[in-house]
Amino acid sequence: MLDPGPLEPLRDSLLDWWETHGRHAIPWKLRPDGSRPGPGESLDPFGVWVAEVMLQQTQLAVVLPYWQRWMAAFPDLRTLAAASEHDVLMVWQGLGYYARARRLHGGAQRLIAAGGDPWPRTLEGWLALPGIGRSTAASILSSAFDLAHPILDGNVQRVLARLVAHPVPPKRQLADFWRLSATVLDPKRPRAFNQALMDLGAGVCTPRQPTCGACPWRELCAAYAAGDPGRFPVKDTPAPIPFQVIGVGVVQDGEGRVLIDQRLQEGLLGGLWEFPGGKQEPGEAIEATIERELREELAIEVAVGEELISLEHAYSHKRLRFVVHLCRWLAGEPQPLASQQVRWVAPQELSDYPFPAANARIIAALQARIAAG
Ligand code: SF4
Structure with a gap:
């Protein structure tokens, strides 16, 4: 020493x-x-x-x-x-x-x-x-x-x-x-x-x-x-922080309710609620990412509509860009294939659920969109 x-x-x-x-x-x-x-x-x-x-x-x-x-x-x-x-x-x-x-x-x-x-x-x-x-x-x-x-x-x-x-x-x-x-x-x-x-x-x-x-x-x-x-302190050369694009769907049914799912218990954000989605594959259009992820994780078919919001969020070990599209539910009863449970909720009830920080901005964008008609 x-x-x-x-x-x-x-x-x-x-x-x-x-x-x-x-x-x-x-x-x-x-x-x-x-x-x-x-x-x-x-x-x-x-x-x-x-x-x-x-x-x-x-x-x-x-x-x-x-x-x-x-x-x-x-x-x-x-x-x-x-x-x-x-x-x-x-x-x-x-x-x-x-x-x-x-x-x-x-x-x-x-x-x-x-x-x-x-x-x-x-x-x-x-x-x-x-x-x-x-x-x-x-x-x-x-x-x-x-x-x-x-x-x-x-x-x-x-x-x-x-x-x-x-x-x-x-x-x-x-x-x-x-x-x-x-x-x-x-x-x-x-x-x-x-x-x-x-x-x-x-x-x-x-x-x-x-x-x-x-x-x-x-x-x-x-x-x-x-x-x-x-x-000082002397530093090692930092490893580059990985970057990923996440396609997210705000899926609405005929009554205007939106679909959310509760993450599995383990991991950084375990137990929190979120809008469904997942990682974009190389060369994949973001609309195709959202369709694929919702099919794989919820067993539903959706029509991907216009972009609601795009936002970046930095964690200590990775950087994410969320590209969020409004989607219309076409077919399939939502199943929690990669989550604890799924739920249809009215937009004004979203504040009753704990969401990660990035999702709070998605909710704000959705509510602004609804208020604007
Ligand atoms: S302890 Fe930090 S602030 Fe104090 S003299 Fe040393 S380098 Fe400067």
């Missing part, structure tokens, strides 16, 4: 900076009356757990209103465990990566079923819950109970890589970065220190153009001393 330098000035300068410049209004890091907790004091682990899972793939500013909405709907573990999956997905709707919501739900049921004090105080205890990795577990333990566990999210990896001018991409030497995070952590104020480290990464030591002039670690930072902080 590369030497981070003298620890006391490192810890003290960061915590001094944090007192003035830290993000102190994060609701799950405060007591119920809005004041800051003292050293060693515990906070409600439920709110911390929910927030940490939301933060796994989403930034703090986006998470805040979703967290408030979630806590209003499910204020404690027991309420969440007793909720239906439909209600859980409805409240999560818009935040993406829905498997996180299902894991929170399943985790709550498991913690309640175990009886007694439901809240683990060890890394192993949290790691046993679905979807909880080491950094999330450590962050929950330090935030909720002020226990001395190092964290290593993307922000922390970047700050530490720069602090020691690490010559290897963090993903290839994670063990070394974990040791570094454990070494710099202040054992007397772990909650404050970990939060300060994250705040430094989010506000000062940012991915592009870090504001080193405002950084409490300027005098101690090897990347700054080398004159090129932006070179």
Whole structure:
């Protein structure tokens, strides 16, 4: 492990900076009356757990209103465990990566079923819950109970890589970065220190153009001393992100109802509802894609009409373009051959179903089209 330098000035300068410049209004890091907790004091682990899972793939500013909405709907573990999956997905709707919501739900049921004090105080205890990795577990333990566990999210990896001018991409030497995070952590104020480290990464030591002039670690930072902080963390050449075109049919019957299906339970968007469709084959016209997919997945024949909307959506591992056409149902009783169930619904009832983010724009386009006559 590369030497981070003298620890006391490192810890003290960061915590001094944090007192003035830290993000102190994060609701799950405060007591119920809005004041800051003292050293060693515990906070409600439920709110911390929910927030940490939301933060796994989403930034703090986006998470805040979703967290408030979630806590209003499910204020404690027991309420969440007793909720239906439909209600859980409805409240999560818009935040993406829905498997996180299902894991929170399943985790709550498991913690309640175990009886007694439901809240683990060890890394192993949290790691046993679905979807909880080491950094999330450590962050929950330090935030909720002020226990001395190092964290290593993307922000922390970047700050530490720069602090020691690490010559290897963090993903290839994670063990070394974990040791570094454990070494710099202040054992007397772990909650404050970990939060300060994250705040430094989010506000000062940012991915592009870090504001080193405002950084409490300027005098101690090897990347700054080398004159090129932006070179760290060192990166591997990224693999190209795959791109796919998806043909989607908004199928209407003679009464104006539209056909939706519920995805199978597994996968990124498992359990959500969507308009049917699938991947365009090479050389295939998009109308032919939609006809073929609806035949294969629902056993129906449709007449593909005009385009309703075309939109792009980027996931972390792929980019999709959805080309959506209005379709008229011709024949065949819809069968859920590649989904859990299919349903005809009136357009105004679509808001009763949880959809992935890309489908929300399709619904808006459909309702605008209906309103325009
Ligand atoms: S001096 Fe610059 S590069 Fe170093 S930790 Fe601070 S902001 Fe990051």
